[in-house]
Amino acid sequence: MKEKFKSAEVWFKIVLLFVFSGFYVLAIPFPQDSRQFPQLLAAISLALTVIALGMDFLRAQAVAGEIGDVDDTELKVLDAGTRRARRKRFYQAWAILLVATVAGVLGGFLFSTVLLFAGFGFAFGRRENWVRNTIVAAAMTVLVYLVFGRIMAVPLFNGVLW
Amino acid sequence: MDALAQAIAFVLQWQNLAALAGGTVYGIIIGVLPGLGPSAGMALAIPLVMTWHPATALIFMGALYKCSNYGGSLTAILVNTPGDASNAATVLDGYPMCERGRGGVALGLSATSALVGGTIGMLCLIFAAPFLADFALEFGPAEYFLTAILALSLIAAVVQGATIKGLIAAGLGLLLSTVGFDVIAGHLRYTFGWAPIEDGIPLIQALVGLFAVTQALVLAESASSISRLAKLSGSFWEGVRTYFLHPVIVARAALIGLIVGVLPAVGQSSAGLLAWADAKRASRHPETFGQGAPEGVLASETATNACMPGDLVCTIALGVPGSVGAAVFLGVMIIFGIVPGPLVFVNNAEVIYSLFVALFLTSFLVFIVGMTVARRLAVVTLLPNNVIVPLILVVSLLGSFAIRNEMADVVISLAFGALGYVMLKRGFTPIPLLLGLVLGEMVETNYHRALLISGGSYSIFYSSVICKVLILLTVLSLVGPYLGPFWRTLTQGEK
Numbered sequence: 001m002k003e004k005f006k007s008a009e010v011w012f013k014i015v016l017l018f019v020f021s022g023f024y025v026l027a028i029p030f031p032q033d034s035r036q037f038p039q040l041l042a043a044i045s046l047a048l049t050v051i052a053l054g055m056d057f058l059r060a061q062a063v064a065g066e067i068g069d070v071d072d073t074e075l076k077v078l079d080a081g082t083r084r085a086r087r088k089r090f091y092q093a094w095a096i097l098l099v100a101t102v103a104g105v106l107g108g109f110l111f112s113t114v115l116l117f118a119g120f121g122f123a124f125g126r127r128e129n130w131v132r133n134t135i136v137a138a139a140m141t142v143l144v145y146l147v148f149g150r151i152m153a154v155p156l157f158n159g160v161l162w
Numbered sequence: 163m164d165a166l167a168q169a170i171a172f173v174l175q176w177q178n179l180a181a182l183a184g185g186t187v188y189g190i191i192i193g194v195l196p197g198l199g200p201s202a203g204m205a206l207a208i209p210l211v212m213t214w215h216p217a218t219a220l221i222f223m224g225a226l227y228k229c230s231n232y233g234g235s236l237t238a239i240l241v242n243t244p245g246d247a248s249n250a251a252t253v254l255d256g257y258p259m260c261e262r263g264r265g266g267v268a269l270g271l272s273a274t275s276a277l278v279g280g281t282i283g284m285l286c287l288i289f290a291a292p293f294l295a296d297f298a299l300e301f302g303p304a305e306y307f308l309t310a311i312l313a314l315s316l317i318a319a320v321v322q323g324a325t326i327k328g329l330i331a332a333g334l335g336l337l338l339s340t341v342g343f344d345v346i347a348g349h350l351r352y353t354f355g356w357a358p359i360e361d362g363i364p365l366i367q368a369l370v371g372l373f374a375v376t377q378a379l380v381l382a383e384s385a386s387s388i389s390r391l392a393k394l395s396g397s398f399w400e401g402v403r404t405y406f407l408h409p410v411i412v413a414r415a416a417l418i419g420l421i422v423g424v425l426p427a428v429g430q431s432s433a434g435l436l437a438w439a440d441a442k443r444a445s446r447h448p449e450t451f452g453q454g455a456p457e458g459v460l461a462s463e464t465a466t467n468a469c470m471p472g473d474l475v476c477t478i479a480l481g482v483p484g485s486v487g488a489a490v491f492l493g494v495m496i497i498f499g500i501v502p503g504p505l506v507f508v509n510n511a512e513v514i515y516s517l518f519v520a521l522f523l524t525s526f527l528v529f530i531v532g533m534t535v536a537r538r539l540a541v542v543t544l545l546p547n548n549v550i551v552p553l554i555l556v557v558s559l560l561g562s563f564a565i566r567n568e569m570a571d572v573v574i575s576l577a578f579g580a581l582g583y584v585m586l587k588r589g590f591t592p593i594p595l596l597l598g599l600v601l602g603e604m605v606e607t608n609y610h611r612a613l614l615i616s617g618g619s620y621s622i623f624y625s626s627v628i629c630k631v632l633i634l635l636t637v638l639s640l641v642g643p644y645l646g647p648f649w650r651t652l653t654q655g656e657k
Contacts, residue, residue, distance in 0.1 A: 045333030
């Protein structure tokens with residue numbers, strides 16, 4: 001598990017190498033004053049990433065997790081089933097989020113919010129409680145609408161279809 | 163002293179007391195709602211206070227700003243989502259305490275920190291503000307630049323054992339801050355023709371993404387509620403008692419908060435993280451930090467609350483905000499015709515001292531509100547994830563949208579949410595990235611200004627005494643984590 005985590009971290013640093021290189025190269029056509037600072041930063045960040053990668057490869061032990069990690073569950077030994085379940089929930093969450101965002105762009109706040117609550121309710125709650133999930137989705141949407149739309153007068157997005 | 167007496171009399175008028183109470187409650191509500199920090203809260207409240215007397219409006223906004231920090235600590239403890247970057251350190255131990263069912267104690271610690279830290283900070287500030295403003299006048303562009311670099315290196319160093327990774331994240335944040343119009347030449351950079359980022363990557367939207375969306379995604383992976391024990395034990399008063407059992411940590415954290423607060427552009431997030439790291443270093447059981455140590459919560463929260471007044475002084479006396487929230491507060495001051503600068507203590511003494519007195523009183527109000535409703539707020543952690551996750555997403559993305567009424571901002575928040583999630587899972591913390599984004603413009607502006615003044619010579623960055631001290635502190639902060647084990651080995655003879 002630790003070995004896998006380390007390789008994932010190394011891949012992320014390799015991606016960062018490309019990102020920093022991109023910042024450096026894309027700045028070349030900018031005027032002198034505009035490109036100086038981002039190129040300096042990109043060069044320093046590139047150097048640091050190369051050092052970090054070098055340390056990863058030289059280090060015999062796997063890289064330890066950081067203090068700042070909000071969730072260090074990946075560092076714990078999880079069985080394959082739990083990992084699969086977590087990954088599935090993560091993909092489901094993203095799918096619901098993207099569908100709700102597209103619904104928001106097209107249909108506005110109400111569609112988006114109902115879909116989000118209902119989606120999470122059905123995907124992550126108990127399927128047999130579909131009536132309760134529907135009521136919770138409707139109630140939460142109304143609550144958010146009243147608190148934000150009415151009491152706090154926050155502008156709620158309208159869909160492009162209306 | 164006359165100005166102070168007049169300010170006290172002014173604040174005690176009923177409309178100002180009402181503004182104070184309103185700002186306190188509104189601030190806590192804004193802070194509690196994940197993703198809606200003080201910046202969004204103040205931005206949303208501007209239309210409400212536009213017709214008020216400037217001093218009354220600033221009292222409302224000041225109370226909102228201060229209390230949203232407390233509200234933000236509640237979300238940091240309860241749902242692992244800091245309302246603002248200033249609560250970042252509270253997450254480290256507050257949330258683990260909550261996971262262990264000691265949410266009530268953590269909330270008691272947080273409220274007492276707001277009372278004690280805020281009171282210490284305000285008392286020092288009321289009497290020292292004019293002197294601090296004079297000292298701050300010594301700072302030129304080179305000093306500002308180095309101060310920001312120090313802040314970034316300190317944050318990177320706090321991620322102990324992974325300073326380089328912290329610096330890489332900070333570098334990414336600084337680079338992302340260069341997106342949009344160049345602050346010096348006005349040239350468009352890295353926008354790829356996308357209009358919503360022409361003025362730069364919006365900070366609040368990025369913050370919402372990095373903390374709220376990322377946290378929602380992490381929560382979505384788990385089937386249970388936030389509190390793994392499904393019950394909350396430990397009372398508010400236990401938290402208050404625990405707080406006063408650690409007077410040394412409180413004193414050190416308050417001192418750190420005061421010092422960091424006075425430094426321009428080094429905001430509350432740095433103060434909280436520094437105090438947390440200091441408490442950990444000084445502790446006999448450093449291994450408990452990050453696992454739900456009460457000392458971690460009280461150190462970070464005391465420093466943050468003691469720092470906030472100093473942070474405001476930099477904003478008021480210099481026009482250099484120490485945080486995103488302070489930046490919005492600066493905008494509010496300008497809207498009401500109060501021009502920041504050392505002369506503000508002469509030209510607008512009544513307004514400024516009224517604000518200070520109001521913030522002093524707010525510390526007590528926060529404690530009372532925390533004492534009465536904090537326990538009830540802890541129930542949030544017992545909500546199932548299939549309710550709390552979409553709630554976090556809806557509220558935070560609504561806040562993101564509401565700032566500019568642009569759907570593109572929701573997309574930006576989602577993109578930063580994905581980035582934050584990937585960073586977390588790959589062993590990087592997004593906090594240095596956020597600080598890089600916040601300080602980026604200031605770093606670049608002062609870098610260019612310093613070089614303009616020196617005619618392109620880099621010697622300006624180490625010519626003054628302040629610069630030398632700042633460079634020394636930066637080097638120490640970067641080397642310190644590696645020196646720690648070295649010194650222990652040297653002094654204790656460990657192999």
